[in-house]
Amino acid sequence: MTPLIRDLHDDDVAEVVALSLRAWAPVFASFGAVLGAGVYRHLYPDWSRSQAAAVERVCRDPAMRVRVADEDGRPVGFVAVVVHDETSDEPDSGEVEMLAVDPAAQRRGVGRALLDDGVEQLRLAGVRLVAIGTGGDPGHAPARRTYEAAGFTALPLVRYYRLV
Numbered sequence: 001m002t003p004l005i006r007d008l009h010d011d012d013v014a015e016v017v018a019l020s021l022r023a024w025a026p027v028f029a030s031f032g033a034v035l036g037a038g039v040y041r042h043l044y045p046d047w048s049r050s051q052a053a054a055v056e057r058v059c060r061d062p063a064m065r066v067r068v069a070d071e072d073g074r075p076v077g078f079v080a081v082v083v084h085d086e087t088s089d090e091p092d093s094g095e096v097e098m099l100a101v102d103p104a105a106q107r108r109g110v111g112r113a114l115l116d117d118g119v120e121q122l123r124l125a126g127v128r129l130v131a132i133g134t135g136g137d138p139g140h141a142p143a144r145r146t147y148e149a150a151g152f153t154a155l156p157l158v159r160y161y162r163l164v
Contacts, residue, residue, distance in 0.1 A: 003076065003110055005117045008066035013059045016068065016078045019102040020055045021048050023077075030139025039161045058098055065121050069101070069110045077101035077110045079118040083125045094122035096132040099143075111146050119150070 008016065028047045032040040044050070058080045059066050069077040080098040084090060096118050101111045115132075122130050132152060134143045148154065 002113055003069040003071050003105075005067050005069055005113060008059060008068050008075075008078065012068055012075050012078075013056060015075050016059055016066075017052050017055045019075060019077065020098070020100040021052060022103050023100040023106075024051060027135065027137070027139035030137045031135075034137045035161060038163050042163060043161070055098065055100075064097060065118075065125075067114065067117055067121065069105070069114055071105065076105035077114050079114040081118040081122050083122065083127055090129060090131065092127060093129040093131060094125065094127035096122075096130065099132075106142070111143075112150065115146060115150050 025048075028044060028051075031044065035043070058064055059078075061082075064080045064082050066078060066080045068075040078098070078100060079096060081094055082097050083094045096115065099111065099114055099118065101114070119130050130152075132147055134140045134147065136144075136156070136158075144154070
């Protein structure tokens, strides 16, 4: 069943924040396993608090177009996209800034539907190139599969960390 995808409403923000934390808990656990306890604690002393603030900030940013997948009147996922302005290194581009699906709604095509909708929002805004970033860790493997299945091409980048 394809969910209804609609614009975010102010009264959706709390549920979007909550579902994003449920969706990204395995990702942050994966970060901990990859980075080790010391670096992980340094980077993410309270990941859920900082991530909740980041999601709320994106949801309330007037430059973002935020859409939700709605099932039975409540959000089960969201996508936030932004059109890059003329100062961008990537002209005529936009970006999928955030995308999350509640674990209870995963593996049913909700993420792909949100991704497709986000890309369409950017296309309608005149964008010719869409970018999306994700991690190379095991926790991001489902996201990478979704993006590759949607025709995105990965440019492998590596970021190293070391406590001193």
